[in-house]
Amino acid sequence: MQLRLKNFTKTFDGLTVIDNLDLTVESGEMMALLGPSGCGKSTTLFTICGIHRMNGGTLHFGERDVSDLPSQKRNVGVVFQNYALYPHMNIRENIAFPLRVQKLDTATINRKVGEIAELVHIPELLGRRPAQLSGGQQQRVALARALVRQPDVLLLDEPLANLDAKLRLEMRSEIRRIQLETGITAILVTHDQVEAMSMCDRIALMKDGKIVQLSAPDQMYNDPVDTFVAGFLGNPPISYLDANVADGQFQTGGGGIAISDALKPKVSGQIQLGIRPEYFGPQFGSGLQGKISFVETQGREDLYNVTLSNGAVLRSIQPSGRRLKLGETVDWGVDADHALAFTTDGARI
Amino acid sequence: MTSNFRAFPIVALLTILSLPLVVMYGFTILDSVTDTEPGSLVPTEFTVHHWRFLWDDTTGRGSVWTATLNTFIFAGSTAAIVCATSLTSAYALSRLNFPARRFFLAGVIILHAFPTITLIIAIFLILQFLGLFDTLIGVIMVKAALELPFGIWVMKGFYDTVPWEIEMAGVQDGASRFIVWHKLVLPQVQPGLSALLIFSFLSGWSEFILPLVLAPGSDAQVLSTYLAYFLLDDSLEVDFNLFKSVGLFYALPVILIYLIFQKKLMNIYGGGSKG
Ligand SMILES: Nc1ncnc2c1ncn2[C@@H]1O[C@H](COP(=O)(O)OP(=O)(O)OP(=O)(O)O)[C@@H](O)[C@H]1O
Ligand SMILES: [Mg+2]
Numbered sequence: 205m206q207l208r209l210k211n212f213t214k215t216f217d218g219l220t221v222i223d224n225l226d227l228t229v230e231s232g233e234m235m236a237l238l239g240p241s242g243c244g245k246s247t248t249l250f251t252i253c254g255i256h257r258m259n260g261g262t263l264h265f266g267e268r269d270v271s272d273l274p275s276q277k278r279n280v281g282v283v284f285q286n287y288a289l290y291p292h293m294n295i296r297e298n299i300a301f302p303l304r305v306q307k308l309d310t311a312t313i314n315r316k317v318g319e320i321a322e323l324v325h326i327p328e329l330l331g332r333r334p335a336q337l338s339g340g341q342q343q344r345v346a347l348a349r350a351l352v353r354q355p356d357v358l359l360l361d362e363p364l365a366n367l368d369a370k371l372r373l374e375m376r377s378e379i380r381r382i383q384l385e386t387g388i389t390a391i392l393v394t395h396d397q398v399e400a401m402s403m404c405d406r407i408a409l410m411k412d413g414k415i416v417q418l419s420a421p422d423q424m425y426n427d428p429v430d431t432f433v434a435g436f437l438g439n440p441p442i443s444y445l446d447a448n449v450a451d452g453q454f455q456t457g458g459g460g461i462a463i464s465d466a467l468k469p470k471v472s473g474q475i476q477l478g479i480r481p482e483y484f485g486p487q488f489g490s491g492l493q494g495k496i497s498f499v500e501t502q503g504r505e506d507l508y509n510v511t512l513s514n515g516a517v518l519r520s521i522q523p524s525g526r527r528l529k530l531g532e533t534v535d536w537g538v539d540a541d542h543a544l545a546f547t548t549d550g551a552r553i
Numbered sequence: 554m555t556s557n558f559r560a561f562p563i564v565a566l567l568t569i570l571s572l573p574l575v576v577m578y579g580f581t582i583l584d585s586v587t588d589t590e591p592g593s594l595v596p597t598e599f600t601v602h603h604w605r606f607l608w609d610d611t612t613g614r615g616s617v618w619t620a621t622l623n624t625f626i627f628a629g630s631t632a633a634i635v636c637a638t639s640l641t642s643a644y645a646l647s648r649l650n651f652p653a654r655r656f657f658l659a660g661v662i663i664l665h666a667f668p669t670i671t672l673i674i675a676i677f678l679i680l681q682f683l684g685l686f687d688t689l690i691g692v693i694m695v696k697a698a699l700e701l702p703f704g705i706w707v708m709k710g711f712y713d714t715v716p717w718e719i720e721m722a723g724v725q726d727g728a729s730r731f732i733v734w735h736k737l738v739l740p741q742v743q744p745g746l747s748a749l750l751i752f753s754f755l756s757g758w759s760e761f762i763l764p765l766v767l768a769p770g771s772d773a774q775v776l777s778t779y780l781a782y783f784l785l786d787d788s789l790e791v792d793f794n795l796f797k798s799v800g801l802f803y804a805l806p807v808i809l810i811y812l813i814f815q816k817k818l819m820n821i822y823g824g825g826s827k828g
Contacts, residue, residue, distance in 0.1 A: 253725055254724075254725075255721055255724070275721075275724045275725055276724060276727050276728070276729065279727075280725060281725065282721070282722065282725045284718040284721070284722060285718075286716065286718055288716060288718035288719045288721065288722040290719060290722075290723075290737055291741065292740040292741060301723075301726055301728075301736075302726035302727055305726055305727045305728045305732065306727060349722075349726070350725075353726070353727065
C-alpha cells in the first residue's frame with residue numbers, strides 16, 4: 205500500500221526537528237531512511253506509526269487519511285531496535301498477541317502463527333521464551349509479530365544494529381526476502397549506508413530533518429546531489445580535492461586531471477573535485493604525484509592514502525598484492541568520467 | 554570440605570554475635586510453656602497457664618481474638634490500599650506525562666523520608682474532626698497514607714525497568730493502553746507487587762504508635778496495643794511469662810510469612826524481572 209507523507213513538520217519543545225518533509229513510498233517498495241545520528245529518522249518513523257503526533261502535514265496509507273488516527277487503528281507493523289519481545293510470554297504467545305487483541309478464534313490464530321513462523325523460519329522455536337533465543341532469532345520473532353496482522357506498512361528502526369557482523373549479513377538478506385515474499389511496503393531506518401544500499405529499492409538520505417536526496421541506491425552513489433550525499437555513501441569514502449579549471453584541465457596540488465566531455469561546458473574557476481577510491485590508481489594512467497601516507501590491508505583489497513604535494517589526501521583501493529610501502533612516491537591517474545565536480549559550497553555541478 | 558573450613562571464622566563470628574538473640578528467643582519460647590522458680594534459670598514444670606489469654610479475658614480489654622482479627626483487618630486493608638494505589642500512581646509517575654509530574658515525584662521522595670511521628674498531633678486533630686478517632690478505619694487510612702510514598706517509590710522503580718518499547722510494541726499490535734498495562738507491563742512488575750504486598754502487610758502488622766495514639770479504646774485495638782497494655786496499665790500485676798506468650802503469639806504470623814516468602818521479599822531491592 206502506498207504511503208504518502210506531505211508537508212510533515214515535527215517540533216519538540218519549540219525546536220523544529222523535521223521541517224516540511226514530503227515522502228512517498230510506493231506500494232511494495234522498501235525505502236531506506238538513511239542519515240547521520242539525530243537527523244530525525246526515528247522521529248519520522250515514530251510519526252508514521254503514531255507514537256509521535258504531527259505538528260503539521262498529512263499522512264495517507266493508500267487513500268486512507270491516517271494523520272489523526274491513534275496507533276492502534278493505523279495497522280502498521282513495527283520492529284524496534286531492541287526487538288521489544290514480551291519477556292513473560294513464549295514465542296507463540298508473542299506472535300499471537302496482535303491476533304489475540306483482535307479477538308480472533310484460537311484455530312485461526314494457530315494457523316496464522318504457524319504460517320508466519322514458517323515464513324521467518326522459526327517453527328521449532330515457538331515454545332521457547334525470548335530470553336532463550338539468540339539475537340538473530342529474536343529478530344525473526346519480532347518480524348513475525350509485526351507481520352502476523354498483515355499490516356499495510358512495515359517499519360524497521362535500525363533492526364540490525366544489535367547484531368554481530370555475521371548475523372547482520374544474514375539478516376540483511378532475510379529481511380529483504382521476507383519483505384519481497386510478502387510484498388509489503390516497508391521503511392527501514394538505518395545509519396549504515398551498506399544496509400540501505402543492499403536492502404532497499406530507494407534511499408531517502410536525510411540531514412537535519414530534511415531529505416537531501418531520494419533515489420535508487422546506484423543512482424545515489426554515482427550521481428549524488430552534493431558533497432554530503434557523496435561523502436555519506438561509499439566505504440572507504442570519497443575524497444575531495446580543491447581544483448582550478450585551467451588549460452582544459454583540473455589543476456590540483458599533485459598535477460592535472462582531464463575533464464570529461466560531459467563536464468567540460470559546465471565547469472570554470474574554483475571547484476571541488478570528488479574522487480572515489482576505486483577511480484584513482486595506476487590503472488587510470490598517470491598525472492597525480494604523491495606519497496603513500498597510509499596502507500590498510502583488507503584481505504582482498506588494499507587501501508592506500510596518497511598525500512599530494514599540497515597536502516590533500518586521495519584514497520585509492522587496489523587489488524591486494526601490489527605491496528607498496530609507506531612513503532613510496534607514486535604517479536597515478538584518475539578516471540575522468542567518474543570524477544564528480546562540486547561547487548565550493550558543495551552543490552553538484 | 555575446604556570451602557567449609559575457609560568459612561569457619563565467619564560462621565564462628567556470626568554464631569557469637571547471634572547467640573544472645575538465639576538465647577533470648579529460646580527463653581521466650583521456653584518460658585511461655587513453663588514455670589520457673591524465682592532466681593533460677595532452670596524451669597521446674599510444664600504449664601499452659603501462660604497461654605490462658607487465648608481463652609480467658611485476662612486484661613479486661615476484651616478477647617485476644619478480636620484484637621487479632623482487628624490486626625488482620627488493619628494490616629490487610631493497609632496493604633491492599635497501598636498496593637492498589639502504588640500500582641496505578643507509580644505507573645502514572647513512571648510513564649505518563651502529566652502536569653506537575655516533577656512536583657509529585659519530589660513530593661513522594663520528601664514524604665518517603667519524612668519522620669511520621671512529627672505528624673501525629675495534626676493527624677490526631679484531623680481524625681477527631683472527621684469523627685474517625687478511635688476507629689479502625691481512621692488508623693487504616695493514616696497508616697496507608699504514610700506507607701504510600703514508599704510503595705509508590707518502589708513500584709515506580711519496577712515500572713522504570715520495563716522497556717518503553719514493550720509498551721509501544723503493544724500499542725502497535727493494536728492493544729489499548731489498558732490492555733498493554735494489564736497484559737504486558739503488569740506481569741513484569743508482578744514480583745515487585747508481591748513483595749510490596751507482603752512488606753506493607755508486615756509493616757501494618759507491627760505498627761504500634763499509630764493505633765496506640767489514634768485508637769486507644771479496646772474496640773479498635775490491635776495486637777501490638779493489646780500486648781503493650783500488659784506493661785502500660787499499672788492496675789495489672791505484671792506477669793512476664795504471660796507477656797512473653799502474647800508476644801510469641803503476636804510474632805508467629807510474621808515469622809511464618811518471612812519463612813514462606815523470603816525469596817519474594819528479596820526482590821524488592823532487586824528491581825524488576827529482566828528479559
Ligand atoms: N522526545 C523528544 N523530545 C525532544 N527532542 C527529541 C525527542 N526525540 C527526538 N528528539 C530530537 O530530535 C532529533 C531527531 O531525533 P531522532 O531520534 O529522530 O534521530 P535519529 O535520526 O533517529 O538518530 P539516531 O540515528 O541517533 O537514532 C534529535 O535532535 C533529538 O534530540
Ligand atoms: Mg533513531
